[in-house]
Amino acid sequence: MWLPAQRAAGLSDFSLPVHVFPNPVVSPVPPQQSGRWTNFFKFLAVNPRIKYATPTWPDFGSWRAGFVVDEDTIPAVIVRPRFAEDVAALVSVLATNNVPFSVRVGGHDMFGRSQIHDAVTIDLREIAYxxxxxxxxxxxxxxxxxxxxxxxxxxxxxxxxxxxxxxxxxxxxxxxxxxxxxxxxxxxxxxxxxxxxxxxxxxxxxxxxxxxxxxxxxxxxxxxxxxxxxxxxxxxLGQVSEASPSRTAAIRHYNNGYHQLKQDYLPSSLSLYQSVMNGPSGKALTVLFCWASSDMETGLLWLSKVQAFSPVAMCTVSPTTMAAFTLANEPLMPKSVHGTMLTANIHELTPEVVDVIGFHSSL
The missing domain is CATH 3.30.465.10 (Uridine Diphospho-n-acetylenolpyruvylglucosamine Reductase; domain 3)
Incomplete structure (x- = not known):
């Protein structure tokens, strides 16, 4: 099924309605006003509802910021369309004039592909209904x-x-x-x-x-x-039960207990995330417990089973909402990082794999 969109026959075709968008953002235009960039900036000029920023704009740094810090990749322009029609018109004019571009939302691509140096970044974060x-x-x-x-x-x-x-x-x-x-x-x-x-x-x-x-x-x-x-x-969904990280170094004991419980039965309402995190007292095994059911009595029963895996230094389980639970995780993650992240997918946490995790967590 095809839906109508603005096409690239000429600049006049790119004029989008602007009467419902007062006070558009006006940004300084960079020196790339020749060649393939000319038509692009003309397009932005006649479509003021599409916000844009260049490196000379005061808030350009906050617009450009992503999870992986990359000081060498600086896009020439960042645009923020508001509707699908804006995106369609942008792609058409960029492709017609051979202007390179990338697309970003949260900016968490671990390989830095959210943005391209001296190119256009299409930032979709204002299309958020x-x-x-x-x-x-x-x-x-x-x-x-x-x-x-x-x-x-x-x-x-x-x-x-x-x-x-x-x-x-x-x-x-x-x-x-x-x-x-x-x-x-x-x-x-x-x-x-x-x-x-x-x-x-x-x-x-x-x-x-x-x-x-x-x-x-x-x-x-x-x-x-x-x-x-x-x-x-x-x-x-009403409430969920959640637990903030509990401090314990007993990785092997925890995984042995989890493995045994998995062999018997694990309810679909139960989610467990384990990780090793740095804290004020050093590295510690942390377990994120989530019980996604209104049956809190059964949830507490399963919590007691999880706590029996290994000695628990601290446990803070309480009813909450899914939104509050997820937003509480934000302080646990840095706003940005240097370098990248590599992951490994495995079928099962075997005793050998658990020993490797335990060894590296002690380094």
């Missing part, structure tokens, strides 16, 4: 919405959906490339929630994903284009 269909138990989301924004909006209607544990991550990128989170055992992965999508393709056309494209999006993310909207499943 949530439109809930209570009858169909679904929600339409803007492609630039962050996890924090999504869970806050859903909480207003006592709803929830699986999401990542880091509030500043872009939801669509998280979901389309798998999407593992604290509610995954209860409701499935992020990809399992996606029911519909709209994509801007390489020619600047807005396309509603058909069956084949939707299948590709569920796992291949934005490789087919810029995802400007998704429709997802949402679920009613």
């Amino acid at each position: 949530v439109d809930i269909d209570h009858t169909g138990h679904t929600a339409r989301l803007g492609g630039g919405i962050l996890v924090a924004e999504l869970i806050k909006e859903l909480e207003k209607d006592n709803l929830v959906t699986p999401h990542g544990v880091i509030p500043g991550v872009g939801y669509v990128g998280w979901a389309t490339y798998g999407g593992y989170g604290l509610l995954s055992t209860q409701y499935g992965l992020g990809v399992d929630q996606i029911l519909d999508a709209q994509v801007v393709d390489c020619e600047g056309r807005i396309r509603r994903a058909d069956k084949d494209m939707l299948k590709a999006i569920r796992g291949a993310g934005g490789l087919l284009g810029i995802i400007v909207e998704v429709t997802i499943k949402v679920y009613p």
Whole structure:
């Protein structure tokens, strides 16, 4: 299904309605006003509802900031479209004039691909609406919405959906490339929630994903284009029980207990995240406990089983909301990091793997 979008036949075709957007942001234009950049800046001039910033603009640094610090990659322009039609028009004029660009939302790409030096960054974070269909138990989301924004909006209607544990991550990128989170055992992965999508393709056309494209999006993310909207499943949920990290060095004891419990039975409402974190007293095993059910009595029973894995130095379990729980994780993560992150996927935490983790956690 094809939806109408602005095309690149000429600059006059790019004029978008602006009467509902007073006081547009005006940014200084950089020296790249020749060659392939000329038409692009003319396009921005006649479409003031699309905010943009160049390196000379005071807030350019905050717009450019991403999770991985990269002082050498400085885009020539950062644009912030507000609607899918804005994105379509941007892609069309950029492609027609051979101007390189990248797309970002949360900026957590660990390989620094969110931005390109001396190119245009299309920042989708202003396309962040949530439109809930209570009858169909679904929600339409803007492609630039962050996890924090999504869970806050859903909480207003006592709803929830699986999401990542880091509030500043872009939801669509998280979901389309798998999407593992604290509610995954209860409701499935992020990809399992996606029911519909709209994509801007390489020619600047807005396309509603058909069956084949939707299948590709569920796992291949934005490789087919810029995802400007998704429709997802949402679920009613009141309180959850959560525990902040408990300090213990007994990695082996914990994993032995978990392995035994897994062999017997683990309820889908229970999610456990273990990690080794640096704290004021040094490294410690931390366990994030989440019970996603209104049956708190059963949740406390399972908490006691988890606590029996190994001695617990501190446990702070209390009923909370999913939004408050996720937002509480924000202080645990740095705003930015140097370098990158490499991960390994394994089928099971065998005793040998646990010993390796224990060895490196003691270094």
